[in-house]
Amino acid sequence: MSRVVLLSVLVVLVVLGLSLPAYYLNVLNYVGLYGLVALGVVLLTGVAGVTSFGQAAFVGLGAYTTAVATIHFELSPWIGLLLAVGLSAAAAWFIGMITLRLSGHYLPLSTMAWGLSAYYLFGTIEMLGGHTGISGVPPISVGGFELTSQMAIFGLIWVALLLALVLSANLLESRIGRAMRSIKTARQTAESFGIDTSKLRLVIFVYASILAALSGWLYAHMLRFVNPSPFDLPASIEYLFMVVVGGASSLWGAVIGAAALTGLQEFLQGALPGIIGQAGQYETIVFGLLIIVLLQFNGERGVSGWLFKQVQPKSYALQTQDGELPRRARDAARADGGPLLRLRGIGKSFGGLRALKAVSFDVGQKEIVSIIGPNGAGKSTLFNCITGVLRPDEGELFLRDKEISTQNVRKFVQKGVARTFQHVKLVSGMSVLENTMLGAHIRVAGGTISAALHLERDQEKQLRAEAMKQLKRVGLDNVQHMDAASLSLGQQRLIEIARALCADPEILLLDEPAAGLRQLEKQKLASLLQDLREDGLSILLVEHDMGFVMGLSNRIVVINYGEKLVEGDPANVRTDPRVIQAYLGTAA
Structure with missing residues (x-):
């Protein structure tokens, strides 16, 4: 993620936090909370191709967990955060092990089922206060200072969102991230190069649930009250709306979509009843029309795709680094010249x-x-x-x-054993270099956490150097920065050979x-x-x-x-x- 963009956003947020009235800060707080959940939906839908209608349930699980922990057991809100994240991750792992095996329309239908189940569960358990909810949730305290003002909680919410954006960007730009990005459009390719796509889908599902639980934790301590209504099925649908509007293929699309829909909703709720002459949820109709227009003209790219298309250069040079991947341990050639x-x-x-x-x-x-x-x-x-x-x-x-x-x-x-395919199977949206690097996935190790914390830099240098070596071997080192899908069929077949050679x-x-x-x-x-x-x-x-x-x-x-x-x-x-x-x- 660009440091210039990140610093610019931080400066803007500081200025807004110091200058905006409490009402607008409250609106931005909701944008930040929604943006956290939408970020997880971007990873699920835009990266892994999993459509989930149950993310609001994880928000509710995080909110109710910290509410119960701090009220009934008098624990610190920070302990409540650990419990909320841990419980949501465990629930996501259990649900994902069952539902992510499904395909087609059965998968989103299953997410609807457990999302509705969680909503009704929140409303019927006596300890959770039924549909009346739980009040008296204590505020978050940092260094003895309670975050009760809109400005204070605004700072915490947006720091959490920006940190989540940085970690997610680090993850997607890593070896694990390239494997994740291959799931949606080239799953067979990924499996053929040693990538466990089922495991990666589960990892993304759990990660998205953690972001949702973090949003629920912040929500509970911001309002100091929790009831089931914000965690029903329509809330999950709204998160998907945000992602479609902002751009399912962009991390910043989660923030842009959350800001666009929250701001538009605030405006339409005040303006439409006056225009139409009667009260009603007319903003939902406008949102539906907006989704149709966006899908017709910009597909998954959304508003962020249009914006970034205007400001990003058409091509960019990727720096190569020196490095050498360990080669496969090979048996000595058989003395009898036997077959391989x-x-x-x-x-x-x-x-x-x-x-x-x-x-x-x-x-x-x-x-x-x-x-x-x-x-x-x-x-x-x-x-x-x-x-x-x-x-x-x-x-x-x-x-x-x-x-x-x-x-x-x-x-x-x-x-x-490495292979190419009868019909070229490259990962759309990836450059020539990134597609080639995918072939060397099994030659190094490294997990999701180290990738998110950007601790795999030496590995990335080695992977990039290996990919450049093989691209030079097939004569494509001069187009390493280009989108692989934009090349001719002959060049694409050479990319597949270079990718296979990266597997040694x-x-x-x-x-x-x-x-x-x-x-x-x-x-x-x-x-x-x-x-x-x-x-x-x-x-x-x-x-x-x-x-x-x-x-x-x-x-x-x-x-x-x-x-x-x-x-x-x-x-x-x-x-x-x-x-x-x-x-x-x-x-x-």
């Missing part, structure tokens, strides 16, 4: 369809092996079995004599790497693959282009109707009658 990868009797069925039938072949060290065959021959199914996306129904897969066919897809890259693999698996490329691009790709082979890398590729594989491969495996038809060197495969018949037909 062995397939033995691989079979796969989908219901009554037998997609693969006892396919067996080897990939040797420093060897390029190509799999070819007509459309529907089973090449993609075989490739997915080799990369762990599918588990074979029968047969075994060995990497240096270690059986890996039963491993989770995330384990394959840890064993030394022993064998590289390429799924139709020449598809959609022009002839010159194919020649450059073939030259790159030959150089990688000379550097000691084994390569297995699936391809349709006979001319491309004939001049590149050491051996070719021909698949037809799920069975291995022919295996041999390019010269023999080219003239084999069975291959000619499978590709061209007997008449031809």
Whole structure:
């Protein structure tokens, strides 16, 4: 996060705190409280792609926890904060373990269910005061000074919000953050490079609940009163409105959306009844129309997307740093020259369809092996079995004599198997450099807390240096700052290869790497693959282009109707009658 922006916001807040009347400070206090919750929703929705209608329940849980702790047990509000955050995190972990397994519309429906349950629970438990609520919540005390004035609580709320923004920005700009940003649009890619996306979704869910609980704690001690009404389903919907208005893809969008909707609500509640001639919640209609307009013209970017589009430069240079990632511990080359990868009797069925039938072949060290065959021959199914996306129904897969066919897809890259995809799978919104750095995710360690506190700087230097090394290898180091989605198809395929090389693999698996490329691009790709082979890398590729594989491969495996038809060197495969018949037909 830019220090200039942060300092500018701090100066503005100090000026406002010292000059605004109590009424406007109160409005800004609510903007800060809502902004904390909306920040969590940005991470959930904009980053992880999880639509939650239950965030207000975590606000309520934080507020009621501190109210009970300080009133019934006479504990300090700061102890109440620890209890509120701890209880909300535990509840989010338990709920997330159950609900985040769901997909499609079932996930947001489940968040509605537990959000409504929490609201009615708050209103029925006698200790919580029912729908009447709890009064007499003590104020927060700092160094013996009670924060009872609007100015004092204003300072605490906005310090908390700015701190949350800094921590969230640090998190998203880290190795863990890149993994998080890959979840929404490229989950299969993330899993293929060793990232546990289910765990990361749960981490984001818990983090968002902590921000909501912090907001609830501040709310309870600001008003010194708690009742269930601010924590119902419509409140959760309003938080989503804020994020859509501000921009689901921007951290600052949470603050902008909270400010826009809170200010607009204050204005419309006073102005609309006078215009229409009768009281009513007409501001809800205006909010609905506003959402429709924003979605039509600016999608997820919201107001913040429009603002930042105006002020941000079109391109920027990323500084590279010296650093060296530890390389994979490799076994010494086998004295007998045995194969690196062995397939033995691989079979796969989908219901009554037998997609693969006892396919067996080897990939040797420093060897390029190509799999070819007509459309529907089973090449993609075989490739997915080799990369762990599918588990074979029968047969075994060995990497240096270690059986890996039963491993989770995330384990394959840890064993030394890296891949590209038939249809390019880059993370939208990330630069070329960031997409490439994702490939080296498993080569370093580091958790969420260290990332949020920005303690992983040395790792980031190493990851950036490795990514730049591989981008230079494929000839794309001069476009490292550009949005990966803006490049040509050929360049995007090279990014995928660079990303796979960042994993430091022993064998590289390429799924139709020449598809959609022009002839010159194919020649450059073939030259790159030959150089990688000379550097000691084994390569297995699936391809349709006979001319491309004939001049590149050491051996070719021909698949037809799920069975291995022919295996041999390019010269023999080219003239084999069975291959000619499978590709061209007997008449031809």
